[in-house]
Amino acid sequence: MRERESEQDVLQSAPSPRAVPVEDVEALLAHLPAWRLSWANDGGWMTRGEALLSATSGANAAVVFVHGWGGDAGGTWEDFQGNFRVLSEARTTDALFWGYPSRTPTVAFCAAKFREFLADLLDAPAPSILNPSLPPGAPPRDDGFRYSQITLCAHSMGAVIARRAMIDLEREGKLGDPRPIIRLLLFAPAHKGSNLPLMLASGFGLERLLPATLVGNFLRLYFRSLNDLAVGSDTLRRLEEDCRALRVSLENKGEDVGHLEALVLHAENDHVVEQEPFDDDPPFTAVMKQNHRSICKPDDSYREPLEVLRKLL
């Protein structure tokens, strides 16, 4: 242990190298303090999520982040949350980190709840989601506020949930009028199926310590709902069939299908999900030196996720 003097050094408040002080807080911090994401029609479904809402008067876009099996809004998107504040393109964009119980309910059920959430976000975001998620003292948004652009950013199982919700909203005609620009950005999506033992191991973080396949195989006995994500499952087969049928139908009518086609990133060291193409998605971006977990965690040396998001904003 170092001597007490050294500990004292730590306690001294020393200025650190950083930006020049700016008097105007709003000019420096385009977003309000992060606050708990609340949804008026939640009904006790959501787990802890977070809203990082734009402090500017020109807010017009939202990015909704959807974690995967065993993840959570904080852990999965930690690095996105940290980086969102410093993206200049995101100054007028709200970030909503959606949390949900992923381990027990079926994929279909999770997707149905997410569809309801999105319906509110499209139809009446201010009273149902944004104003309940504002930190104290922040001015409320007008009840008539609508987004002009929404990006769904999902990881692993979250991609299946996002796609299912999008398809069902389109079928119900609830994508808003006028419909905002909606885009999908998917990290290591499980929409073509997954290796279930490894998915379980990844969801629990086992792979850091233990032989993942071995323990994951035993865990399968306890988490049967995950079978929805098996390669060739009814859930995934129907998802792709529905997506294809809907896309073809819209294309025949000359309508936009951007909300059904996803930008996809797959990782070199991801052995959890299948990396085959889904319906008519453009070819995926192959990310080197990342794995199933780290692909959605940008840092100083791994910037691809932020660059892709930046282009969408």
Place this chain on the structure above:
Amino acid sequence: MDPFTRAGLWRIAVACGATDEDVSTGDPAAFLVSRWLQAPVDDWFNDLYLFQDLLGERSIRSTCWSTSWLGLEDTGPLPFIRFAGFIEAGIRFGYLDLVGFAARDELRVALERWNLGDCARRGVTGLAVSLRRRLQAGAQSLSEPRDAVGVAAFESYMRLDESVRRDLDLREFLTVCHSERPHAKTDAIFLAKPEFFAEAVATRRVRRLPVGGQVAGGLLAVRALERLSRLLGGLGQREHLRNTLILHALWAHQVDKVFDRIQQWVLRAQEWSSDEGEWSDYLVGTVVPLVDLQRDLGLLDSDWHPAQLVNPTIFVDPEGTSPTEVENAISNKSKQADYAASQGYANEALNLYAEAGRLWAEHLNYEIIDEKAKNSMYRYWFLIKQIRNLGDKDTAAALCAVAYPELQKLTASELHHEREIVEELMESLRRPRSSERFDKALGVAATSDPGTIQQPSITPPRVRVVGATSSSGSATAKGNN
């Protein structure tokens, strides 16, 4: 007070237990004054002298952690210390600007009321002491330059700290790591088989035996510490801010105790399968950086180094068969076994001692002709005794038989009082037995014939070396081929 600070104060209050109803009152200063700054100090736990004694006692004994000291509890002064630490850290990261904070005098008085001491006390009250000094220094110290990166990092930390505080499984795991109760026996239950581990994760039981939330909590702790390490790494050269977060994360202090336990899990799991997962990446990315940072700040409980346990040479045969290489491998295995035994992992210790014995029997079964050979024989005899003391007399006897003539000489010339042990072990070979470890270690087919002395299939080589390290080529004879 700027609106960001106002909301930020509420955010910190929520992280420390304020409810939606509290937040609806509107004024964070008024709330904080009524909740923490003017609260009566009238119960026994809040007695500041007792608090001081607790800290002092625990610091002296290097056991400042007990079941009630994760720094996340809602008892006594701990919430206030955590809250004050958030305020100090918030200022340092530019999240808060207290220049316009109406209750700063009350905050200062409250901090002065508690006898927090003038030193860091192993980091427990360090940030609160800093905040007290800052408030005493006046207005010029109540804000620091602000930028989006610092604000984002502080929010990330608050999010992590809250998630640890909320998760009861994680807290249970950490609490047991820091308690003085040995956990090896409990851990051995769910580490016995991979299916038991999975069952414990999913159901908190192994068969009918409750094991609590520690297993799932341990996995969450692994993730939380990884998040903390990434967060600290992301601060780059901002050492002052990095140290600030380490000081505040009381739940992560003495992280050597946590990693030590996790390493035992990894070690045990390596017996299930040769797939060791991503442990080596985790070591490099999380364990080593956190341990090093805490060592620099004097926050570790011991001089712990992860490499002591996870040494790849331990789990494989030596690369070569020169006496030096084999001796090194035996030495590694023996140290590993000693450690496992000291932690209560008897089965792992036995396996490692037996492995070391097998290596010796195959490669170094020297005839005692000089001091080096004699020293080597001493080490071999020590292994045999350890195996015997841990209860596996069969394996001990088999290893004894391999070098019986030399052990007779050793105990005849020097270790007289241990001659009986040698004879007792040899005598035990006359009775029926079956030991998997014995078979595995020596490749001996057990016989149930009670009338014969089992002779291991290893034919003890007789290698004459003048010094164990001098003639690698001559020491390569293997007896069991």
